Amino acid sequence: MTATSVLIEDAEQQQLPRPAAHIIKSDAEAIEVAHWVAAAIAKEAATRDAERRLPAPELDLFSQSGLWGITVPREYGGAFVSNATLAEVIAIIAEADPSIGQIPQNHLYMVEGIRLDGTEFQKKFFFDLVLKGVRFGNAFSEIGTKSVNDVQTRITPTEGGYLLSGKKFYSSGALLADWVPVVAKNEADDTIVAFVKKGTPGLTIIDDWSSFGQRTTASGTTILENIFIPSEYVLPHHLAFDRPTSMGPVAQIIQAAVDTGIARAALRDTIHFVRNHTRPWIDSNLEHGYEDPLSIKDIGDLQIRVHATDALLHRSGEFLDIAQRDPNEDTVAAASIAVAEAKVLSTETALLAGSKLFELAGTRSTLGQFNLDRHWRNARTHTLHDPVRWKYYAVGNYVLNNVKPPRHPWI
Template identity: 85%
Template sequence: MTAQANKIAHLPVNLPRQPAHLIKSDAEALTVAKQVASEIAKEAALRDQERRLPRKELDLFSSSGLWGITVPKEYGGAFVSNKTLAEVIAIVAEADPSVGQIPQNHLYMVEGLRLDGSDFQKKYFFELVLQGVRFGNAFSEIGTKSVNDVKTKLTPTNSGYFLNGKKFYSSGALLADWVPVVAKDEHDNTVVAFVPAGAEGLTIIDDWSSFGQRTTASGTTILENIFVPSEYVLPHHLAFDRPTTMGPIAQIIQAAVDTGIARAAFKDTLHFVRNYTRPWIDTDLEHGYEDPHTIKDIGDLQIRLHATEALLARAGEYIDEAQRNPNEDTVAEASIAVAEAKVLSTETALLAGSKLFELAGTRSTLGEYNLDRHWRNARTHTLHDPVRWKYHAVGNYSLNKVNPPRHPWI
């Protein structure tokens, strides 16, 4: 460890909240997720209507210990299976998909640290994570040629770098304790600079105006001559220079959020049809829920949802194997399994969000119910990565034995 790192490692850590609960097993993680979700769900529709950021809900979520469940066991974490991780996110996302999405980049960076963090970075940041510290993100930029075209730069200086750039889609950054920033270093390598909230030169603007996922604490991040010690820079390009689970981890969390949205839409469909929907005039039925066409469509949605959940769990198992034995074959298999789950979770969430109104009827469109949030959330969140390219990856792998590319979107 360098003298600078040693100095940093012994700085007192002022935690923004009470230390988080320490989760010790997969079973405990699932139990806690259900408890957290029951609280988060209470005002989810109202938060969406008012665009009210989930401050207390996020504090509950992170203090529960669920943000630390992928920290490796040797650093004090539970390192739960990826099947469990995906189910935890799906449970929370069913309650509120904005809250379910916010830890996506936090968990992504925990995996990045596990794969390529220095001994200092692992010890320092994993300890913070287990205590409930939250990572946001400042990854994506707009106005560039493609999503992986990064203009944000790290310029070397004494004992570190100066960071300059501008980011968009900074999900979670407004309510984060640290903001990991994707940048290019002096060698044009992709790195991640860890910037503490409140750092001089860091500005996060609450300007997220999408019609869906309204309360993900996203917005614009401006980075102006921020000093970043060398010890806070992660060589992120290494995760894609070799076969790793970096991409599949990113994607399974996205699929889990969509699965949660699909569950929520289906649940509200059942409730509305059972309690409010009238039978059609061309029948002599007493209740709308007796309509044979409605029953058929409900059955179809249930089957698709169960298939989505099964593919999500299967994808988690493939990632587990790739983490145990990372190589070209296992990582490709994991990426393809996640792509399959992502396709079905996208299509099921969108279908469930739309079918809700068809089956429930005109009354379900009234603003007092705010049921359109399910489709809005699904349509917004599923735009993170186009499923048409997932189909291509799966087909090319199956037909031509071509492994999928290595990046965070596959």
């Protein structure tokens, strides 16, 4: 029996604590299922945030709905939906609960990484698991290093594979994942991703995420202590950036979609509160708060910005589809810039909508019973992932000087 067949048999014997996932077949079905899942997880979103309650049953519903497998290529049994559909699915889920909307970001990122640079074994093996509902978490980023791409975690050769050691933070989704992909550097200082099964000796995930926003992303610290990794579980991730690929903009469009969902939710709750609770200002001489012309004007401005964000998000998905079909320096750069534009507007709209909510709804809206501050807290926390000030620069340099943006996961 070969080493590969042993790994396959080992994975098949690994029983999931939940039924196999539904397999989505089309873009239209993905959108339909996303709306159904969103309606279910929205019911206790505010309570989960207030209590910092990890969304275990909600995440099971989400992953087993088939939505975590919609980017698996068709030749491996997936729907390989358009990137506009992918972004809309995430925005729909994030409007219901942005913590849950963020959790599959790195899972979907790794599906793309496997599509681009996985061996045939890795594609068959991991895509099959994904379609069954297996969830990838992440152990990518580290804390206290010089920069986000300064990776201290190391993987060193040993008989039959590698040994992996390091410490990670911001491990979104890892606490509730089945596998934890880990970014590390190999002996040549190239960036690789090692796939670690939950329960592997030496893997410890600590529930210590204490941010004021995105409180229930199942994140925290990941400790990796001399973990044995079969060579078949190691992906040469640096290849995705050594050449022009869709890897970076795929990562970014999902981030923009989360912020778009937060903006939609903040505007939705603003309208509901103003319609049902807000009093008119005394100088308006009006009966209802929703008749206030200045409030009406600001609501109109927010709606326009949300619709513009939706449009840029959809447009960026179209550019990304082109880059996936025909990856080259020009198409990938155009996709990165289009996604950067969507990320800028989604960031600014989410922050504005989260803040304007209180200005338009009034003091009562700040009461803890409503927990409406979660929208701004979530927006402020999530949008720190990639500073949009650098996206303004990338867009400006591209259109003014024809300078293509750098290739990495943050553009």
